Amino acid sequence: MKIDRLRAYPIAIDRSEVFKIATGSSLTAENVYVRVDSGEYTGWGNSSPNSVTKETTESILKMLRGVQGEVERSDVDIEELWGELSEKHPHDPSALAGLDIGLYDLLGKMEGKQVYEMYGGKSRGVITDRTIGIMRLTDTVEHAREYVDKGFTALKIKIGLDLLEDIKRVAAVREEVGGDIRIWVDANQGYSVEESITLCQKLADLNVEFVEQPVKEEDLEGLKRVTKESSIPVMADEVMKDHEIAEKICSEEIADMVNIKLMKCGGLTGAWKIVDVLEDYGVDAMVGCMGEDVPAIAAGVNLCLTTDRITHADLDSHFMLSDMAFDGLEFKGGKLWLSGETGLGIKVLDDKLEKYHMDLEGVV
Numbered sequence: 388m389k390i391d392r393l394r395a396y397p398i399a400i401d402r403s404e405v406f407k408i409a410t411g412s413s414l415t416a417e418n419v420y421v422r423v424d425s426g427e428y429t430g431w432g433n434s435s436p437n438s439v440t441k442e443t444t445e446s447i448l449k450m451l452r453g454v455q456g457e458v459e460r461s462d463v464d465i466e467e468l469w470g471e472l473s474e475k476h477p478h479d480p481s482a483l484a485g486l487d488i489g490l491y492d493l494l495g496k497m498e499g500k501q502v503y504e505m506y507g508g509k510s511r512g513v514i515t516d517r518t519i520g521i522m523r524l525t526d527t528v529e530h531a532r533e534y535v536d537k538g539f540t541a542l543k544i545k546i547g548l549d550l551l552e553d554i555k556r557v558a559a560v561r562e563e564v565g566g567d568i569r570i571w572v573d574a575n576q577g578y579s580v581e582e583s584i585t586l587c588q589k590l591a592d593l594n595v596e597f598v599e600q601p602v603k604e605e606d607l608e609g610l611k612r613v614t615k616e617s618s619i620p621v622m623a624d625e626v627m628k629d630h631e632i633a634e635k636i637c638s639e640e641i642a643d644m645v646n647i648k649l650m651k652c653g654g655l656t657g658a659w660k661i662v663d664v665l666e667d668y669g670v671d672a673m674v675g676c677m678g679e680d681v682p683a684i685a686a687g688v689n690l691c692l693t694t695d696r697i698t699h700a701d702l703d704s705h706f707m708l709s710d711m712a713f714d715g716l717e718f719k720g721g722k723l724w725l726s727g728e729t730g731l732g733i734k735v736l737d738d739k740l741e742k743y744h745m746d747l748e749g750v751v
């Protein structure tokens with residue numbers, strides 16, 4: 388594949404409301420959109436700065452600027468390029484993800500196919516949850532009701548700051564939405580091992596489907612202990628960055644499930660490497676997100692369609708934005724549907740790119 392030009396667009400869009408989790412809160416989502424051109428075709432990806440990989444808008448722009456020469460050439464093989472860049476830039480997985488996603492969008496368009504079609508997937512809607520940040524009990528219940536009324540059949544409740552209050556919040560949501568709505572929880576490393584074990588017992592009674600990353604990411608022994616003691620599945624998230632750690636988590640039974648985020652693992656290429664490991668061990672995954680807009684979310688949907696190992700999807704960050712710079716994803720009947728257009732199935736909205744553009748130095 389010949390790449391004529393790589394460009395990056397830093398964008399800041401306010402969220403509809405402050406999003407608070409155990410490790411911090413934010414009102415604005417910054418994204419870097421990555422554009423790759425080949426002749427008449429254009430592919431779009433997006434990188435999302437985040438605290439898990441410790442990347443910023445500036446670091447993402449710097450990485451993309453640094454690799455421009457390697458990308459703009461006549462014989463780009465995505466996997467090969469990904470291998471080179473992931474080795475040279477091990478601390479820039481989100482920057483790499485934006486590029487990788489853009490290249491797959493471009494490849495699909497050039498081949499006249501949707502991305503999942505190129506990798507043997509079949510079309511279907513993907514059930515996504517809707518995440519509720521850390522907030523007061525009454526607000527938590529109000530948000531849960533609103534999302535269920537909008538058609539969501541799964542809710543992910545953020546917890547991790549106050550054990551007793553968290554259990555009350557989850558119980559109140561269960562009572563409000565009834566038994567048919569799926570409830571997932573994410574502690575974002577907020578608890579000790581002992582607290583996590585207590586938490587899991589209580590959540591099992593509330594028919595919670597799984598708990599995400601209850602303990603600190605570096606505490607693998609602790610996570611393994613919680614997994615062993617818990618009667619509900621425990622999912623590794625912050626610690627689950629690439630296929631090498633996936634191998635360790637699966638082989639040592641550190642967690643029951645893993646959360647694959649394109650921003651942590653360098654995009655679709657990195658995600659498929661993780662899926663290969665999960666296949667070997669028969670471990671299931673959720674595909675998650677950071678603060679990304681439609682391109683990376685559409686990539687997540689495409690990823691889901693290429694494997695049965697991804698049984699859960701938490702692809703909702705675009706719903707939290709007050710506006711979006713891309714079109715192409717539809718939410719209907721509790722599921723995300725791709726547009727059917729080639730590539731990722733998305734369309735850029737030029738006026739929005741202009742409107743939310745961040746005026747920064749060193750843009751590629």
Ligand SMILES: [Mg+2]
Pocket residue numbers: 573575599600624625646
């Ligand atoms: Mg998480």
